[in-house]
Amino acid sequence: MPLFDPHIHMTSRTTDDYQAMAAAGIAAIVEPAFWVGQPRTHVGTFEDYFLSLLGWERFRAQQFGIRHFCALALNPKEANNEALASGVIDLLRQYLEKDGVVAVGEIGYDDQTEPEHRCFAEQLALAREFELPVLIHTPHRDKKRGTLRTLELIKDSQFPPELALVDHNNEETLDAVLHSGCWAGHSIYPATKMDETRMAALVKTHGPDRILVNSAADWGVSDPLKVPKTAQAMREVGIGESAIETICWRNPVQFFAQSGRMDIALGASAAAVDQRRLWEGNSVLRGQAPRIDEPHGKVG
Amino acid sequence: MSARLSFAAVPWFADALAAAAQRGATDRTFLAAWNGMGRHLGGAPVLLSQTEMATLGSEAAVAPQRWALDELGRAVLLLSAMDVMTPEQQERTVVELFRKGELRQQQALARVLGYLPDPGRFVGVAADAIRSNALSLLEIMVGGNAFPAMHLPELTFNQMVVKALFNDISLQHLPGLGRRCTSELVRMVRAMVSERTAAGRPVPADVALITQGEPDATV
Numbered sequence: 001m002p003l004f005d006p007h008i009h010m011t012s013r014t015t016d017d018y019q020a021m022a023a024a025g026i027a028a029i030v031e032p033a034f035w036v037g038q039p040r041t042h043v044g045t046f047e048d049y050f051l052s053l054l055g056w057e058r059f060r061a062q063q064f065g066i067r068h069f070c071a072l073a074l075n076p077k078e079a080n081n082e083a084l085a086s087g088v089i090d091l092l093r094q095y096l097e098k099d100g101v102v103a104v105g106e107i108g109y110d111d112q113t114e115p116e117h118r119c120f121a122e123q124l125a126l127a128r129e130f131e132l133p134v135l136i137h138t139p140h141r142d143k144k145r146g147t148l149r150t151l152e153l154i155k156d157s158q159f160p161p162e163l164a165l166v167d168h169n170n171e172e173t174l175d176a177v178l179h180s181g182c183w184a185g186h187s188i189y190p191a192t193k194m195d196e197t198r199m200a201a202l203v204k205t206h207g208p209d210r211i212l213v214n215s216a217a218d219w220g221v222s223d224p225l226k227v228p229k230t231a232q233a234m235r236e237v238g239i240g241e242s243a244i245e246t247i248c249w250r251n252p253v254q255f256f257a258q259s260g261r262m263d264i265a266l267g268a269s270a271a272a273v274d275q276r277r278l279w280e281g282n283s284v285l286r287g288q289a290p291r292i293d294e295p296h297g298k299v300g
Numbered sequence: 301m302s303a304r305l306s307f308a309a310v311p312w313f314a315d316a317l318a319a320a321a322q323r324g325a326t327d328r329t330f331l332a333a334w335n336g337m338g339r340h341l342g343g344a345p346v347l348l349s350q351t352e353m354a355t356l357g358s359e360a361a362v363a364p365q366r367w368a369l370d371e372l373g374r375a376v377l378l379l380s381a382m383d384v385m386t387p388e389q390q391e392r393t394v395v396e397l398f399r400k401g402e403l404r405q406q407q408a409l410a411r412v413l414g415y416l417p418d419p420g421r422f423v424g425v426a427a428d429a430i431r432s433n434a435l436s437l438l439e440i441m442v443g444g445n446a447f448p449a450m451h452l453p454e455l456t457f458n459q460m461v462v463k464a465l466f467n468d469i470s471l472q473h474l475p476g477l478g479r480r481c482t483s484e485l486v487r488m489v490r491a492m493v494s495e496r497t498a499a500g501r502p503v504p505a506d507v508a509l510i511t512q513g514e515p516d517a518t519v
Contacts, residue, residue: 141462
């Protein structure tokens with residue numbers, strides 16, 4: 001079965017990760033725009049970042065047989081720099097129409113400040129305007145309240161819940177998110193957020209409907225193989241293959257396909273690899289022999 | 301301070317302070333000294349003896365334990381420059397130095413915030429230090445630093461406390477924690493305990509400082 005990681009920050013990862021992900025069955029990913037570890041101080045830096053998500057990173061993924069889609073947004077943490085925020089939101093208008101942009105994200109609350117609230121609401125409106133789903137970050141601190149405020153804002157803005165993926169859920173937030181009609185993401189982390197065993201237990205009680213899992217792997221201690229590892233953990237507690245496929249493939253495809261820009265079928269296999277291709281003269285190869293799959297071949 | 305400097309660093313530091321006291325932070329001499337402080341002074345901890353603490357008396361607050369020499373050097377340099385600058389220049393300088401600062405420089409700023417003229421102007425810099433992923437900045441904000449309790453708005457203060465708990469950074473030495481312990485902070489910390497318990501994860505011991513309310517126990 002192909003696997004989908006609907007939230008991973010590949011610009012922070014290596015080609016070793018791409019190889020391991022492809023070998024473990026990951027065939028498609030969504031990379032949301034996020035916080036790069038330290039604050040950016042110019043709108044132009046965001047523009048180059050958006051361009052790298054749309055260009056170089058998509059090409060890099062393809063070289064390993066992985067379909068790369070992205071979500072673009074001003075993340076909640078940097079929404080607090082008010083001098084920057086409006087410039088980045090203006091910039092989004094030029095980029096949200098592009099192919100391969102399947103959502104507005106990550107948006108949401110972090111410290112739950114006023115500027116965060118304003119940028120969150122503005123970007124929900126942008127998503128309506130550009131007919132895109134949204135990928136919503138929920139805070140690490142004061143999570144339950146932040147998640148409830150998120151659901152409230154979605155409701156108050158009359159944003160269609162079926163177009164909202166509320167991420168980083170845990171035992172205390174999942175019921176409310178599912179009840180709201182939104183989709184529920186879970187970031188499986190080595191130590192914090194959620195782990196494979198807890199996730200399998202949640203699926204046992206809640207079933208697979210509107211549930212997604214992701215690695216949220218980035219520049220910190222994280223693991224880009226958490227989706228296959230969680231699939232295995234679910235298998236080990238007796239969750240059926242069909243439910244696992246719903247969570248790890250069908251749900252993310254269905255959710256992001258609402259953008260009208262995800263040209264992969266539910267039953268698709270991985271993309272063919274041709275490492276002879278260059279992107280603006282660049283190759284991911286450093287002297288190795290290029291890997292070339294037959295067209296539409298299965299990555300093994 | 302000069303007792304702890306190397307022989308060669310003493311005149312260098314004296315010159316830098318003199319230039320700053322004359323021309324503020326607006327010329328290249330200041331930036332050269334600000335940027336070169338680590339190379340000239342080194343980063344050894346400034347551990348004051350009992351006698352020195354007693355000699356300094358009330359001034360000891362400006363040179364507390366745990367500061368490194370380069371951090372203290374930058375703090376003193378900045379304070380010297382502040383005296384000859386307009387309030388607008390002061391504000392712009394501190395914000396810019398933080399924005400363009402590397403970690404040691406930002407650490408020095410996080411430590412000196414409370415000693416700057418009209419320190420309440422710099423809550424934005426403090427919020428950025430707290431929001432940073434470099435946890436040494438958060439450690440400085442909650443480690444014997446009087447600025448947060450005196451100046452931070454409630455939400456920023458509460459986020460700082462909860463972030464420290466999340467990252468297992470001790471709150472034992474946060475001055476004024478008892479005084480700033482509102483029902484909202486207690487609610488946030490209790491929510492964190494509930495979330496950790498639901499996840500089967502350990503709860504940091506310092507939550508008791510908030511949930512059991514020890515008024516002013518940490519001052």
